[in-house]
Amino acid sequence: MTGTSNPEENGTEISGISGNRIEASENAPKITIICSAPDLASQNIKKHLLALREWKPLELPENSGFSAARESADGKFRLVDIEEIHVFQDGLDKKLEAAGLPASLIIFASKHRSKEEVKSLTVHCTGNSSDEARLGGHPRELAVSSPAAMKSILLEMKRLAEAKGLDYDVTLEVTHHGPTELTVPSLYAEIGSTEGQWEEPVPGEVVAQAILAVSLEKVPTAVGFGGGHYAMRQTGLLLETAISFGHNFPKYQLEFVDEALIRQAIEKSGADFVYFDRKSMKSADRQRITEIVEKLGLSVLKESEIREKYGLSGTK
Secondary structure, three states, X not given: OOOOOOOOHHHOOOOOOOOHHHHHHHOOOEEEEEEEOOOHHHHHHHHHHHHHOOEEEOOOOOOOOOOEEEEEOOOOEEEEEEOOOHHHOOOHHHHHXXXXXXXXXXXXXXXXXXXXXXXXXXXXXXXXXXXOOOOXXXXXXXXXXXXXHHHHHHHHHHHHHXXXXXXXXXXXXXXXXXXXXXXXXXXXXXXXXXXXXXXXHHHHHHHHHHHHOOOOOOOOEEEEEOOOOEOHHHHHHXXXXXXXXXXXXOHHHHHHOOHHHHHHHHHHHOOOEEEEOHHHOOHHHHHHHHHHHHHOOOXXXXXXXXXXXXXXXXXX
């Protein structure tokens, strides 16, 4: 058929073809990268995104709320500029759709800040476990995560950092901050942790390249519980086996985790099973969360079981 939106094989939208199909492709949902003007790391990543791909400007409707938008020449990505901070972008997916820029995945290119000032490249999904929402989003609400994209980007960050001799930690963070009011899957890809690092060119290039290499191929997915803010054991499993993680709750948030939040985490991660960083958890929390998880129809797998079942040289 002609004059309709026809995706290529593997789900990549057709672009660069004359006629109505271009318009249809332009209006189709795309992987959408959000860059924030006040965020130095975001602007660093944006600079490299623009250098690594050919982009065409898109016309925005009046009062769209976006300062600029571009589409990659291959039709796979959009790059959208905002003047505000990322974390307060609840409802961004609806705002993009209203502007004629529907998203299939939202990637926030962002800075990461830590008191320890550790040089780091991080990915995470967003949500608030407790009744507080000081950094955007709504209390006790989780955004829809993209475990496949988080795994793909973290793996590529790790590979590129090693290839370039970049002495940065590459790690998965636990679920935190906003936005949470998003029905489109989303994630943060970040450079940490100080102003000097936010503007360093090599980390900016690594994050940009990892974003542009993103894969959405489905992977076995866990929801994680326990550990610290940098989910070290979860990161190891993500990098060293075939699995990924959706939402993760650190040990200091477990007191807020109840059945409603666990149900949200499972549904918004598309989880197949649950993982505990056991040594970091109180036995009472392990027992309580296990009972909820089993009630919801999932199993808790130990690290040894995950490595045996999903090890890269084993059965996936």
